[in-house]
Amino acid sequence: MKNLEDLKLSLKKLNLKKDDLLIVAFSAGPDSTALVYMLKELGYTNVKLAYVNYHDSEFVPLEQKLVNETSKDSGYELFQNNVYLEDVSGKNFENWARVYRYNFFASLTKTLNAKGTLTAHHKDDLIETYLIQKSRSSLVTHYGLREISVINNIYIYRPLLNYTKQDLIDYLNENKIPYYDDITNKNTSRLRNKIRTFKLNSEEISTLLEEISFKNENLYLISKQIDSLCQKEKIDYKEYSTLSDEIKKRLLWNKISQVMPFITEKKVQSLVNKCLEFLKNNKPGTIYLIDDYYLYQDSQYFFISKYLTTNPYEYTIEKAGVYSFETISIDLTDGRVFNVFDYSYPIKIRCIKSGDKISTKLKTKNVKHFIKSQKVPVYLRNLYPVIEDKNGNVIYVPFYSDITNHLIPLTIKLIH
Structure with missing residues (x-):
């Protein structure tokens, strides 16, 4: 069995101190049982156990007995939730159970104001997770398992990733510590359990760990x-x-x-x-x-x-200045940029209307034809701005490239 130095180093790296209030996700299985007793051996005293009894097999009374005995022997207070199979009928139990227990961990961590929850995931779990990721060809943010992650707004710590499952079982056997061997872990209809049936030699494990490291880099x-x-x-x-x-x-x-x-x-x-x-x-x-x-x-x-609203808008401006509306902002300090002069006021800035014509020297007189030639996106065409003078004439329609390249002091707020 590996000594506890790897765990001490992991706990130090994760900044988990002996007097920190910590939650351990506990099941009485070999992994979490080993974590509990290893923490106790290292002098961690402010630890609570979080256990969910799913009542999913005839051996649950034995599991519950070991949970209670471990809590008493370690001196770590037990917090327990109970679930019954009939409550989750028709659902994917494995996925549902995971969501349920992590919600429980989050609630308990926040209620007790603990630093986070420790899980007993180990090197085998890391490799199994990676193999599942490969089999699904799914996009992931990390290959394998992280030493620390955030789930439901709490920190989840995994300090045993340098240990194999056999390392943990050896520790329990050497110290004559009882644990519960969950029979549901042998159900090969579950993908993770099916992967566990494939035995990898040390060379294959090393190759996979190098592959995981390379992919994460x-x-x-x-x-x-x-x-x-x-x-x-x-x-x-x-x-x-x-x-x-x-x-x-x-x-x-x-x-x-x-x-x-x-x-x-x-x-x-x-x-x-x-x-x-x-x-x-x-x-x-x-x-x-x-x-x-x-x-x-x-x-x-x-x-x-x-969805970008296409509600029509119209804003009246009485004089030169800087204006910001819900849809448009414009700097009319120098109105000449927009073909606006003192005699043009009051002006209106509005979205285009059917039949609008440009009253300038531009060749294109129809506004809708003009903005189409400017390659204005379809979703913006009904919102595209025009400036109308006091006589109701359209005196300015911006070039789309002038807006997108910030060449004029006008902003359509939906595209910036």
């Missing part, structure tokens, strides 16, 4: 690139088109999750595929995503947003 570099793009409200299509397929997927995944944090990972994946297909064509347009959210694309950018 690469993922870190990709994440830095994606983070800078995600900070922008609108993404430049030319820049997007130069990215690899994997980075495109990750960028869309992050952007969708950022804008719609309430949807499931499965739904995010579906929307990523939908956006990828739409963006392949590089044509201005709009596609519906979910609820009130859409992906919008013009000739230069694309972005994800709630």
Whole structure:
């Protein structure tokens, strides 16, 4: 059995001190039982045990007995929740149980004002998680398991990732510590349990750990690139088109999750595929995503947003100055930029209307034809601004490139 030095180093790295109030996710199985007694041996005294009894087998009374005995022997107070199988009929029990227990850990951690919850995930779990990730070809933010993560707004610590399951069982056997061997872990209808039936030799394990490390280093570099793009409200299509397929997927995944944090990972994946297909064509347009959210694309950018309202607007301005309205902001200090002079007032800034004509020397007289020739995105055309003088004549329609390149002091707030 490995000594406790690896655990001491992990706890130090995680900044978990002996007097910190800590929750241990406990089940009386070998992993969590080993963690409890190892913490006790290292002098951690302010520890609480969090246990969920699922009443999912005939051996539950034995499990409960060992839970109670471990709490008493270790001196760590026990907090318990009970669940019954009939309460989760028709649901994916494994997924439901995970959500339930992490909600319990979060509630207990916050109630007791603990530093976080420790789980007994070990090296075997890390490798199993990675193999599941590979089998599903899913996008992930980290391969394997992190030593520390945030779930339900609490810290989850995994200080045993340098130990194998056999290391932990050896520790228990050497110290004659009883534990519960959960029979449900032998149910191979569950993917993780099926993977556990495949025995890996030390060379295969080393190869997988190196592979995980390499992929996470690469993922870190990709994440830095994606983070800078995600900070922008609108993404430049030319820049997007130069990215690899994997980075495109990750960028869309992050952007969708950022804008719609309430949807499931499965739904995010579906929307990523939908956006990828739409963006392949590089044509201005709009596609519906979910609820009130859409992906919008013009000739230069694309972005994800709630549906952009097309309610008409009209603002009256009596004199020169700087103005900011709900839809438009404009600096009329020098009105000549907009073909506005003292005799033009009062003027109106409004969205275009059917039949609008441009009363200037421009060749194109019809406003709608003009903005179409300017490649104004379809989703903006009904909101595009014109300036009307006191006589009701349209005296100014901005070039779209002047707005997007900030060449005039006018902003359509929906696109900036």
